[in-house]
Amino acid sequence: MGQIQLNQVSKSFGPVEVIPPLDLTIEDGEFVVFVGPSGCGKSTLLRLIAGLEDVSGGHVLIDGRDATEIVPAKRGLAMVFQSYALYPHMSVRKNIAFPLRMAGLDKAEQDKRVTQAAEVLNLTDYLERRPGQLSGGQRQRVAIGRAIVREPAAFLFDEPLSNLDAALRVGMRLEISELHKRLKTTMIYVTHDQVEAMTMADKIVVLQAGVIEQVGSPLELYQRPRNTFVAGFIGSPKMNLIRGAEAAKHDADTIGIRPEHIGISSTEGTWKGTVGVSEHLGSDTFFHVQCNASPEPLTVRATGEMALSYGSEVYLTPRQEHLHRFDAKGLRLE
């Protein structure tokens, strides 16, 4: 079980309100990702749930039970830290066994659970090593192992992959997703990387300045962003946001169109423009096109074979059915 409910939870550091009162429900077994730019309060929110920070107002409910005044250790949550926070003077085995030892489990039970966790995480060969002798990915797995053995109601991940290199990050991303499928335990995952959010989450919570901008499945957020912030934050490369005359044609203050929803042609189209920098990724090519519709260059996604030279003239055609319209406050218009 691991249903977590936040009722009007707020947090202030002195006079600065980091998180205004906020409601959120995380269902049992869900993989929820908190995503937002740095400083948006996502880590603080996670620490409020963990109990490492005290809430300034409101209540945190875990499985329907008010946990606001309960100490972190008794909330039944396990956390994986950004720096892994392994105990450097203990072997991997002792690191993983630490929460069990603190809980007063007998030695045999400790060994059993550590062995089990080590098998799940491919750490069996490293049990006697110290964290300092392990690679980044292995340390990450030890940190996860230390969380697993407690059999928590929910796992909390605080940017766990940000210290890993790109290749390893993709691998660990898969491993964590797989772990979630296997354990079916609630997981809350904090990241600033929208790719991690999109690939891993059942539910994404987009935060900005402590305020929840939108909650929804990755595709929901991608297809129907509630406002311009979510529209610009989710998706890579970013959605093109166009204001002014072109937006007014669609009765909106701002219109948004994703790079993959713009057709590019050298002969005809709605907007005329000149090609700027092009980025060739092999599978795709991104063109930055300066056109009359917008003062800023638009990003356009085309197939990898497409080649256009710098400065050549092109025509862009946005696909009308994928056009997003936003009002003056940045909210979505249906």
Added chain:
Amino acid sequence: MATQHSRSAARVMMAPAVILLLGWMLVPLVMTLYFSFKQYLPLRGGDLGWVGFDNYVRFVTSSAFWPSIQATLAIVGGVLVITVILGTFLAMLLDQPMWGQGIVRILVIAPFFVMPTVSALVWKNLFMDPVNGLFAHLWKSVGATPIEWLSQASLPSIILIVSWQWLPFATLILLTAIQSLDSEQLEAAEMDGARWPSRFIYIILPHLSRAITVVILIQTIFLLAVFAEIFVTTQGSFGTRTLTYLIFQRVLESQNVGLGSAGGVYAIILANIIALFLMRIVGKNLDA
């Protein structure tokens, strides 16, 4: 070729410094060894010739020898225990964010800047004086008879004074060590269900072990040579005659340079034994 030339040139140019340093160390050592085999009484006939190991035998068979070793070890051990325990405690307190942190830290370090002679005099006259001392007034205010610190509790008094001087050193080193502890480790331990005592034992203490080792090693070296505090307060009476002080008395009060030199050689041996012993016990902490 050029490098070989410059290398030998470098050797020549470094030679004066090396020779000076070697002389600095070797001349006193050789002189101590030389005098330790002589009957040398400056005021009673001067150099009376070679006496072999007589001085060594006399020094250890004197009734003052073993008590002096005991006093030395008591002072070193006592000060180490007090400074390490209190230093850890103070370091953890000073690590807490608080108002006026900078000033408080300077105040904590201050005793280290007071000269040993001065601090011993301050303690002797302002605190421990049985008539006018602050402690005497404290005792009197609750109706108790003031303790004559330096005669009734002489060894603890000296341990107290020396600890006061060395506490800042221990605190300072342990504070810098504690500041390098990753706060996420403590939070992880908290999440793992470790209460404060467990967090201290399993996380903070192991993290500090290397710093504690350094404190113990450095302090031991200096504490073996404590002198001014004893000279100013008890003059070696009431069981506070350490090995260092015994040697001083043999050379300057008894005017027996040969006997004192033999004691000096024993002191060198003792210091080396303790250093070796400490390195064995705590040295492994430094490798890890």
